[in-house]
Amino acid sequence: MARLTRPLSATEVEKAKPEVKTRFLFDGGGLYLEITPKGKKLWRFKYIIFGKPKLLSFGGYPDISLAEARELRQEARNRVANDIDPGALRKEAKKEQEISETTFEVVAREWFSKNEPIWSASHIRTVKSRLERDVYPAIGNRPIADITRGDVIALLRKVEARGVIETADRIKMYCGQIFRYALNLEKIGFNPVSDMRDVLSKKVQGHHAAITEPKRVGELMRDIDEYHGSFVVKCALQIAPMVFVRPGELYKAEWTEFNLDDGEWNIPASRMKMKQPHLVPLASQAVSILRALHMLTGEGKYVFPSYRSYLRPMSDVAMLSALRRMGYSKEEMTSHGFRAMARTIMDEVLQIRPDFIEHQLAHAVKDPNGRAYNRTAHLPERKRMMQQWADYLDSLKEGGRMKIGAK
Numbered sequence: 001m002a003r004l005t006r007p008l009s010a011t012e013v014e015k016a017k018p019e020v021k022t023r024f025l026f027d028g029g030g031l032y033l034e035i036t037p038k039g040k041k042l043w044r045f046k047y048i049i050f051g052k053p054k055l056l057s058f059g060g061y062p063d064i065s066l067a068e069a070r071e072l073r074q075e076a077r078n079r080v081a082n083d084i085d086p087g088a089l090r091k092e093a094k095k096e097q098e099i100s101e102t103t104f105e106v107v108a109r110e111w112f113s114k115n116e117p118i119w120s121a122s123h124i125r126t127v128k129s130r131l132e133r134d135v136y137p138a139i140g141n142r143p144i145a146d147i148t149r150g151d152v153i154a155l156l157r158k159v160e161a162r163g164v165i166e167t168a169d170r171i172k173m174y175c176g177q178i179f180r181y182a183l184n185l186e187k188i189g190f191n192p193v194s195d196m197r198d199v200l201s202k203k204v205q206g207h208h209a210a211i212t213e214p215k216r217v218g219e220l221m222r223d224i225d226e227y228h229g230s231f232v233v234k235c236a237l238q239i240a241p242m243v244f245v246r247p248g249e250l251y252k253a254e255w256t257e258f259n260l261d262d263g264e265w266n267i268p269a270s271r272m273k274m275k276q277p278h279l280v281p282l283a284s285q286a287v288s289i290l291r292a293l294h295m296l297t298g299e300g301k302y303v304f305p306s307y308r309s310y311l312r313p314m315s316d317v318a319m320l321s322a323l324r325r326m327g328y329s330k331e332e333m334t335s336h337g338f339r340a341m342a343r344t345i346m347d348e349v350l351q352i353r354p355d356f357i358e359h360q361l362a363h364a365v366k367d368p369n370g371r372a373y374n375r376t377a378h379l380p381e382r383k384r385m386m387q388q389w390a391d392y393l394d395s396l397k398e399g400g401r402m403k404i405g406a407k
Contacts, residue, residue: 008033013066016041031073033061043069045076049085056087102187104147104178105140111181122222123327130171134159144182149192153199160200166213166332168200173329209330210337212344217241218396220333223326225397233318235293236304240319240335242286242390244342244361246273247335251314253303255294260287263383278362281383283390342389350392352385360385 005028016025018039025033034042043058058064058072076086108131116124138155139147152175159168176193183191211217224237240250249267258265265280272278282290290303297305304314319335339361346352360382 008066010066013041013061027066027070027073029073029077031058031069033069043072045073045086047076047080047086049080049083054085054087056090102144103141104144105136107144107182107185107187108135108140108178111178114181120223120226120326122219122226126219127174127327130167131174134167134171135175144179145188147192149196152192152196156199165200166211166216169331170329172196172200173331208334208336208340209332210340210344211328211333212341214345214349214396217341217345217393218399220328221393221397223328227322227326229322229325230307230318232293232297232304232307232314233322235289236314236319237322238289239286240338241341241393242283242386243280244339245278245280246339246362247316247319249278251304251316251318253313254301255298255303256301258282258290258303260290260294263287272362274362276362279379280360281379281386283387285390285394345392346385346389350388352388353381356382356385 005026008025008027012025013033016023016033016035018035018037020037022037023035025035027033030046032044032046034044036042041061043061043064045056045058047054047056056076058069061069064072079086079089112127112131119127135155138158139151142151152172155175156168156172159171172193176191176196179188179191179193182188211220221241224234227234227237236250240247243250243265245267249271252271253265253267257267260282263282263284263286265282267278267280269275269277293303297303297310300310302310302313304318306312306314323333323335324330343357343361346357347354356378359377
């Protein structure tokens with residue numbers, strides 16, 4: 001005759017004391033309380049399924065009360081009665097939980113939070129938007145360790161198909177950084193984006209990388225305004241898109257070359273690539289920036305002096321380094337890229353006469369009779385053009401669109 005087990009009482013469970021050896025208090029139906037020599041009280045459930053004895057843990061007392069342990073026992077017994085192994089079911093649920101904690105999106109959001117404190121507000125918005133719009137819907141809910149090179153390429157080509165090669169290239173960079181972060185945490189065995197080249201179409205933007213999409217230009221302008229590095233470098237970055245001269249012509253600028261009252265910058269032939277003097281009309285926004293900077297560096301020779309010595313101009317990589325700190329890769333934007341930016345948008349969006357633009361870029365431009373324009377040619381028109389361009393940059397920075405038209 002089978003021995004009957006007397007059910008435990010809540011008082012028995014509470015007052016049970018440890019002994020030298022592990023002891024067991026049985027409640028019946030496969031449920032018992034295991035009491036270790038160190039005083040731990042653990043609920044166990046013993047069952048047989050498919051002819052094999054199995055053991056399942058329900059947790060410890062008092063976190064799991066006697067009544068709760070009995071409910072768990074009944075739930076497990078019901079599963080066994082239906083040929084469902086509760087232990088295997090738990091292992092499967094645990095595996096799914098582990099997978100859910102290592103999906104691409106979970107790891108990407110962790111990577112994002114690590115970088116957020118050092119990014120500008122505008123860059124944060126850009127990265128977050130691109131991940132949520134393009135990346136997460138494609139691979140976000142998949143275990144990061146299961147994502148292949150082909151999966152990433154398919155994602156990039158889908159973005160590229162919309163005609164935004166620049167965005168696809170940036171997304172490739174973000175994914176590479178996220179996979180590298182996961183690799184360092186040993187969540188994956190290799191980075192599928194590593195050495196991924198020649199996947200996307202080449203950007204038609206000349207030798208120097210440049211942002212030419214108006215919306216992205218607005219983001220760049222906001223990032224520059226939010227730059228927290230050197231004030232001198234920030235001023236150079238703010239002026240660079242408005243004057244679009246060559247980087248060397250900008251960072252070596254001297255105060256004697258400027259007439260802020262007339263809004264003009266006269267660059268001597270000795271510092272010009274074509275060895276011809278060049279006149280740059282200054283928009284009111286550029287004059288305001290220069291007047292503020294004059295209070296700091298106006299007593300010296302250089303408008304943008306080195307932070308090490310006011311006797312030397314700013315380093316030729318200062319603006320480039322600032323762009324990298326703001327999150328812009330060398331494939332996306334360079335300090336020389338402000339020229340391509342201006343040339344492209346002024347022509348295609350503002351519809352300004354190409355010869356005005358080329359002359360302001362200090363390119364070799366000739367009139368219909370084959371004569372080279374002098375430094376003051378079409379000066380009134382170029383002054384209006386430069387002010388229109390600065391106003392348009394402001395409108396992009398504010399997220400709006402200025403009414404456009406030829407001047």
